Amino acid sequence: MCRIGLVTSVVIQGWSWWSSSQFNKKQLTESINNAQNVFEQYTKKKEKLLTTAARVLTADFGFKQAVTTKDKETIASVLLNHGQRIDADLMLLTDLKGQLISSSLSKLNLDATQSASLSMLLNEPGTTHFMILQNTLYQLLALPVNAPRPVAYAIVGFEINNDVAEELKRLTRLDVSFFDGTGKVITSSINLIDEKLTPDYLISKTLPWFLSTRPAFDSRQFELETTKKYPVKLFLTADLSSIYKEHDRLLSSIAVIACLIMLAAIMLSRLFARNLTKPLSQLVEQSKAFSKGQYANIVSNKNMSQEVSSLFDAFSEMGNAIDAREQQILYQSQHDILTGLYNRHSFRKIISNTLIENQQHLLIAINIRGFSNLNEILGIQVGDRCLQALAQRLIDINNDSWQHARLDGDVFLSLIPLAENVHVGRYVQEFISDLTKPLKVDSLELNLKFWAGIAIYPQDGDDTNAIFRRVMIALDYAKKDNKPIRYYHAGEEEARHQHLTIIEALRLALTLDDGQLYMNYQPKLNLKTGKIDKVEALIRWKHPELGFISPEVFISYAEQTGIIFDLTAWVIDAVLKQLSDWQQKGLFIDAAINISAQDISHPDFQMNLKKSTIKHQISPEYITLEVTERDLMQDEVQAIALLIELKKKGYTISVDDYGIGQSSLAKLKQLPVDELKIDKSFIMELNTSESDQIIVGSTISLGHRLGLSVVAEGLENNESLDILKNMGCDHIQGYFLSRPMSSEAFMEWFGSYYKNNA
Amino acid sequence: MVFPNSDNIRHHVYSFSKAKTFELKLYAGKPKKPIEFENNGVVIVGCNIHDSMVGSIYVAKNSAMMTDETGKVTLDFDPMIEKISIWHPLQKNNPEERKIIDLKDYPSYDYREGYNVSIDVGEPASRDTFGDTY
Numbered sequence: 068m069c070r071i072g073l074v075t076s077v078v079i080q081g082w083s084w085w086s087s088s089q090f091n092k093k094q095l096t097e098s099i100n101n102a103q104n105v106f107e108q109y110t111k112k113k114e115k116l117l118t119t120a121a122r123v124l125t126a127d128f129g130f131k132q133a134v135t136t137k138d139k140e141t142i143a144s145v146l147l148n149h150g151q152r153i154d155a156d157l158m159l160l161t162d163l164k165g166q167l168i169s170s171s172l173s174k175l176n177l178d179a180t181q182s183a184s185l186s187m188l189l190n191e192p193g194t195t196h197f198m199i200l201q202n203t204l205y206q207l208l209a210l211p212v213n214a215p216r217p218v219a220y221a222i223v224g225f226e227i228n229n230d231v232a233e234e235l236k237r238l239t240r241l242d243v244s245f246f247d248g249t250g251k252v253i254t255s256s257i258n259l260i261d262e263k264l265t266p267d268y269l270i271s272k273t274l275p276w277f278l279s280t281r282p283a284f285d286s287r288q289f290e291l292e293t294t295k296k297y298p299v300k301l302f303l304t305a306d307l308s309s310i311y312k313e314h315d316r317l318l319s320s321i322a323v324i325a326c327l328i329m330l331a332a333i334m335l336s337r338l339f340a341r342n343l344t345k346p347l348s349q350l351v352e353q354s355k356a357f358s359k360g361q362y363a364n365i366v367s368n369k370n371m372s373q374e375v376s377s378l379f380d381a382f383s384e385m386g387n388a389i390d391a392r393e394q395q396i397l398y399q400s401q402h403d404i405l406t407g408l409y410n411r412h413s414f415r416k417i418i419s420n421t422l423i424e425n426q427q428h429l430l431i432a433i434n435i436r437g438f439s440n441l442n443e444i445l446g447i448q449v450g451d452r453c454l455q456a457l458a459q460r461l462i463d464i465n466n467d468s469w470q471h472a473r474l475d476g477d478v479f480l481s482l483i484p485l486a487e488n489v490h491v492g493r494y495v496q497e498f499i500s501d502l503t504k505p506l507k508v509d510s511l512e513l514n515l516k517f518w519a520g521i522a523i524y525p526q527d528g529d530d531t532n533a534i535f536r537r538v539m540i541a542l543d544y545a546k547k548d549n550k551p552i553r554y555y556h557a558g559e560e561e562a563r564h565q566h567l568t569i570i571e572a573l574r575l576a577l578t579l580d581d582g583q584l585y586m587n588y589q590p591k592l593n594l595k596t597g598k599i600d601k602v603e604a605l606i607r608w609k610h611p612e613l614g615f616i617s618p619e620v621f622i623s624y625a626e627q628t629g630i631i632f633d634l635t636a637w638v639i640d641a642v643l644k645q646l647s648d649w650q651q652k653g654l655f656i657d658a659a660i661n662i663s664a665q666d667i668s669h670p671d672f673q674m675n676l677k678k679s680t681i682k683h684q685i686s687p688e689y690i691t692l693e694v695t696e697r698d699l700m701q702d703e704v705q706a707i708a709l710l711i712e713l714k715k716k717g718y719t720i721s722v723d724d725y726g727i728g729q730s731s732l733a734k735l736k737q738l739p740v741d742e743l744k745i746d747k748s749f750i751m752e753l754n755t756s757e758s759d760q761i762i763v764g765s766t767i768s769l770g771h772r773l774g775l776s777v778v779a780e781g782l783e784n785n786e787s788l789d790i791l792k793n794m795g796c797d798h799i800q801g802y803f804l805s806r807p808m809s810s811e812a813f814m815e816w817f818g819s820y821y822k823n824n825a
Numbered sequence: 826m827v828f829p830n831s832d833n834i835r836h837h838v839y840s841f842s843k844a845k846t847f848e849l850k851l852y853a854g855k856p857k858k859p860i861e862f863e864n865n866g867v868v869i870v871g872c873n874i875h876d877s878m879v880g881s882i883y884v885a886k887n888s889a890m891m892t893d894e895t896g897k898v899t900l901d902f903d904p905m906i907e908k909i910s911i912w913h914p915l916q917k918n919n920p921e922e923r924k925i926i927d928l929k930d931y932p933s934y935d936y937r938e939g940y941n942v943s944i945d946v947g948e949p950a951s952r953d954t955f956g957d958t959y
Contacts, residue, residue: 128837128873132841135841165921214871215871216869216920218841
């Protein structure tokens, strides 16, 4: 604002100064031009006047008469007399050749140049010329004296003196100065007291002006119409001091105005600052604070105009609104929207902040049993309200120090601080019983049942992530083991972790095929023939770091994670290779391979099996596929179809662990099996257990009746062997016969068995 | 010479010529006395009140002859003639002067050719004295 005012006033000043000096210059030039015109006109008029007067004079008879007397004195007196008549300052008479005859000035001596000049005058009679005679400037005019023919020339001269200068000044309002050829002043309207008037003076005289000078005069000079021998310069001079005075006055008044404008601008800008710019910058500050998340308000003050004031108010409102929305968003990010409890993400932080070293805390994770059924039956809206009611119940139990979260779906987690000497079990029981009280949802009263997983801080873990994981593991096991309340057992997490490690190691072992996985073989004795004509192939795993890993463990892991297929494929390949190897050595023997339900359900199983048999050149007659009773009963249509096909191809299908699964005899008769393997639990104490004997006897009988052969697993002693023989069992397998051994060991055992039992 | 004024206005006849200076102040009719021209020479006569009235009287010493329109004049041969004066009323130089030619300067005279003499003549300046530019 101030700047605008300053710029404005500077511009006004500058422009007016420039424009007024331009104006003045123009004026001056006009003035001088006018003056020059005036002078020329004046001169012409004067000339005419003089010529007229002179002509009258020279036409005078008496004058003519006097001139022709040739009497010098008479002529001189007449010249004087008649000259006075017309106020001429000089009268000369020359002969027709220009030789001076007489003059009104006494003692006038013309030098050669003057005479020549005079002669030139006579060539232009009737026109005036300027000439200096005896230090005086005359305007001269030559006229013939006709008596009646030209007999002489009269020259009439008028002095250019101060009167003329003054007259010219009066007419032109400029100073008039006449200078001769040397620069000496002839006459001038300018009267200098201290200085000498010269052309140079007029041109270069300056007046002081601030820190420098400006010219005092502006002049125009002319050469007068003289004979060239006597140059006369005329200076028309304008005295600039008065112009300057006016100019300066104008400028100073403009300067005053400009200052006033500036002052006004300053005042206005102050006003604006107070009413506009300052509040605006305050608002800018506030919006910057907003972007940083600070929503504190600044108050408008009473000096502000209504508009600015309402702008301030709007800003405050905006700040408040943004703040509120931020709070809401924050809340939503931290809480579960449906129930108002914390959500998974923020609860971790809560746990982290709440767990302090010296105090025990309880974490209880609960899961509603059968919630998805409830949703299906009663509808999702009721389900949601149920969750809300449950959440409310949780809060109601104790709303001071307990904190709750809804993790996903129907899983809730509570963090409970425990006082000293509290009985945890009872605490938990009370909690669960409070929870399981009937829940009112809409008009319904629901009796919910829960699984609860429990972890205790700091026993079960001393940092947030560990305790969180473990309570979830506990909940997992609660569901798996179908226990309503299940505490975390120390080491479970590690076991799970180990679980993962083993699975990875197994994958790696399969890929590497470096011998850590290998097959052992347990012989089966054919009771009828007394020959060893079968072996069962059993997988063994010796991990380079983890050591010997039990097949029960890794096989069940493999089944859970689906790599059983690759494992079985590996086993099949290994066994068939072994069979091929033995056959080349002359040993032709049947091998039984354990297959899982997943294997026979897999679309590629048959093809892989075929590939292996072709690769190792083993025909299906030498291969028995053992599938557990439990797996067989899973009722997979595809699996059964596959078994039928395999059986057709010549494979022997064996039912493993028979008797302990939940088989139905109805199914059994439909399945394409060739052999039953009675589970070892019935065989191990056969000789001493009567019930076992009954079961085994009837099983053998049943099997035979269905056209199946029977194998008894787990033979421990000779008595049992005899019993089985009597019952007609087809094969036996067990430690009594031999433990499972490596292929080399088997070859050796086989050799010695034959030797011993030939 | 007599200067009778047959105009119905008066004239003021004058001359300031060296040969005869005279004046007949404003008169009408015939002046009482004739003017005697004692000397030879050229007398330029004018009227004081009528600027445009100018005349010339040639008073010959011995004899005078005028040329024809072509400027030619034939003189009788006279061995006594040494000089001839020639004058033209409109001659530019002094109107009272005569141009004198000395026959000695022309030794080889060819009578068929004659003497060739030239004089600068010119119209006199306008007498319209007060005209100019008003």
